Amino acid sequence: MLHRYPKRVAFIMLVLTALVAAFPLWGEAVFGNQANFMLEKLTLMLILALFAMSLDLLVGIVGLVSLGHALFFGLGAYTLALASPDFSPASMWWMLPLVMGVSACVALIVGVLVIRTKGIFFIMTTLAFGQMLYYFISTSQFAGGTDGVFIMFRPSLALGERTLVDLDNPYSFFYFCLGMLLLGYFFLRWLTRSYFGQVLDGIHDNEHRMQALGYATSGYKLVAFVIAGVMAAVAGMLAAMQYGFANPAQLGWHTSGEVLMMLILGGMGTIFGPILGAFAYEILLYLYEHATTHWPILMGLTIIAAVLVLPRGIAGLIIAPPWRRKRQTASEAVSEKENASIATSAQPVTQRKEN
Amino acid sequence: MDLAFFSVQLLNGLQYGLLLFLIASGLTLIFGIMGIINLAHGAMYMIGAYLVYDLTLRLGNFWLAILVAIPIAIALGLIIERLFLDTLYKRDHLYQVLLTFGLILVLNEAQRIIWGGDVHRVAVPAPFDASIQLTDNLQYSVYRLFVMGVCLALAGVIYWVMRHTRLGIIIRAGAVNRDMVEGLGINVRTLFTLIFSVGVALTAFAGMIAAPLTSIAPGMGDSILITCFVVVVIGGIGSIKGAFWGAIIIGMATTFGAVLIPSLASMVIYLIMAAVLLVKPRGLFA
Numbered sequence: 001m002l003h004r005y006p007k008r009v010a011f012i013m014l015v016l017t018a019l020v021a022a023f024p025l026w027g028e029a030v031f032g033n034q035a036n037f038m039l040e041k042l043t044l045m046l047i048l049a050l051f052a053m054s055l056d057l058l059v060g061i062v063g064l065v066s067l068g069h070a071l072f073f074g075l076g077a078y079t080l081a082l083a084s085p086d087f088s089p090a091s092m093w094w095m096l097p098l099v100m101g102v103s104a105c106v107a108l109i110v111g112v113l114v115i116r117t118k119g120i121f122f123i124m125t126t127l128a129f130g131q132m133l134y135y136f137i138s139t140s141q142f143a144g145g146t147d148g149v150f151i152m153f154r155p156s157l158a159l160g161e162r163t164l165v166d167l168d169n170p171y172s173f174f175y176f177c178l179g180m181l182l183l184g185y186f187f188l189r190w191l192t193r194s195y196f197g198q199v200l201d202g203i204h205d206n207e208h209r210m211q212a213l214g215y216a217t218s219g220y221k222l223v224a225f226v227i228a229g230v231m232a233a234v235a236g237m238l239a240a241m242q243y244g245f246a247n248p249a250q251l252g253w254h255t256s257g258e259v260l261m262m263l264i265l266g267g268m269g270t271i272f273g274p275i276l277g278a279f280a281y282e283i284l285l286y287l288y289e290h291a292t293t294h295w296p297i298l299m300g301l302t303i304i305a306a307v308l309v310l311p312r313g314i315a316g317l318i319i320a321p322p323w324r325r326k327r328q329t330a331s332e333a334v335s336e337k338e339n340a341s342i343a344t345s346a347q348p349v350t351q352r353k354e355n
Numbered sequence: 356m357d358l359a360f361f362s363v364q365l366l367n368g369l370q371y372g373l374l375l376f377l378i379a380s381g382l383t384l385i386f387g388i389m390g391i392i393n394l395a396h397g398a399m400y401m402i403g404a405y406l407v408y409d410l411t412l413r414l415g416n417f418w419l420a421i422l423v424a425i426p427i428a429i430a431l432g433l434i435i436e437r438l439f440l441d442t443l444y445k446r447d448h449l450y451q452v453l454l455t456f457g458l459i460l461v462l463n464e465a466q467r468i469i470w471g472g473d474v475h476r477v478a479v480p481a482p483f484d485a486s487i488q489l490t491d492n493l494q495y496s497v498y499r500l501f502v503m504g505v506c507l508a509l510a511g512v513i514y515w516v517m518r519h520t521r522l523g524i525i526i527r528a529g530a531v532n533r534d535m536v537e538g539l540g541i542n543v544r545t546l547f548t549l550i551f552s553v554g555v556a557l558t559a560f561a562g563m564i565a566a567p568l569t570s571i572a573p574g575m576g577d578s579i580l581i582t583c584f585v586v587v588v589i590g591g592i593g594s595i596k597g598a599f600w601g602a603i604i605i606g607m608a609t610t611f612g613a614v615l616i617p618s619l620a621s622m623v624i625y626l627i628m629a630a631v632l633l634v635k636p637r638g639l640f641a
Binding site: 059065067113114116117119120121123124125127128129131132135136139253257260261264268294296297299300301302303304306307308311 | 386392439442443446447448449450452453454456457458459460461463464465467468577581584585587588592621622625626628629632633636637638
């Protein structure tokens, strides 16, 4: 699973990024007076894409299925909401490090406990820890209980007296989120191709073998867990800025399930897939919500269908389209299988880079 | 806290724990034997409660309603297993999580369509709608004692089946090595269907007998599911014995937590789970 994809992947992603980035140019022409509403939706999709991408590091790259990732998303939102001063905007220069620091500490504590478990236990314990914070927040006085906390002022990004990016302006905030998403994407791409990422990949394929090779796999998994948690918290902070409040629902396990759904819809383990998944999920949600009040039934059936029919997601369709797979001759299939078995065999990590 | 109050809490904790055991035993059986993580388990508990509410209104009798509801729950389990889970046995847990999460959305919304979003109650049925006088000002509901008795009896039956019948041997062997059991000529396919239906029926039954004790509301399955996950994690996955003691621990912790430390009550069970994970990451009885 080394990340070399056909050229069309880069092409499609570039075109889509350009399309999204140029939304202020074409939005008004297509959506008319709904353009501002659509811009908000689009901003939310960018934020959720960052959230889904952070989960991909755990689920797709390391193979740790977390059903409690919303814990960090909500943690980021609540850190922002509770640390913001009431009557003036906070500065992004300390808010962002604060959110990252708090989430890193929590991820470290939770991570030490959950990394001790494997497989199904990991799913259950991450879910339980997520719910622990959910119940703690929704019964607490200081965090507003089930009502949540309103954020009066978005943090400002200024250098001295000069505002660098006016985050109150929907357009600048949109580009700020796009920038954060791209930053997250290139960071994860770099990370998965680095030595550290290769070890994570090895753990995914065969953890016992990696241990036999002398890697302290728990440490690697813990670091990956913390990185994923911090990225999810940043996404949560952005989401709270967008909504204007932090709410217990952002912590709940339904949010964890939804982000997992975005991941599978987009295609896990690909980093770019979850971005497509987040967009696809939100677009489907929008369509379903407008079609019927009983939209969860449609969403549930979509999830079931995706699992049964499209386990590799949209990214799987782009990387290996079905009409191409059919034309593949038998000998090609065999040689590809051989390549795959070589790639997963126990070669030292440094050699695998050449594949 | 005087002795009478203490013993009432003890009974409540025991009753809640035994009810949790019924649900968690289904969850742990389905995982232990079939290797399936079933998030829709809690939704089955909710459906059991709603079925009894609906049928009690229609038939006018709680006991008759339970008799009719049990086959419906088993049929639902059969349909779900045959339609959806059949394809998932060989696939990663991730897909099981997602598919059963999808099932939760469908079942929860189906409940809203059929029964609406209101909170309902079922009257405590005769002849158990009385209470016992413990002290001058403390009473205890006979129905709660009855529920305890039923749960204990079912726990006994499960124990007997697992320990002393041929089916129990097959199930225990299947949990250790599925392929070997199949190689010995056992039809694992049928066994899976049976286990899943029984697991679902146990959960739905727990929902049915709990109906007169709780308020029947949308989403009631979600919270019980997560509590049962904690039970299973504490006890050890696949272990019936673990599910039993895990359920008793959680039942007691929840009841006494609510009385002694109300501010932390909702977190107590997770703190216990964290402590167990620190000491025994695979559960107390695994």
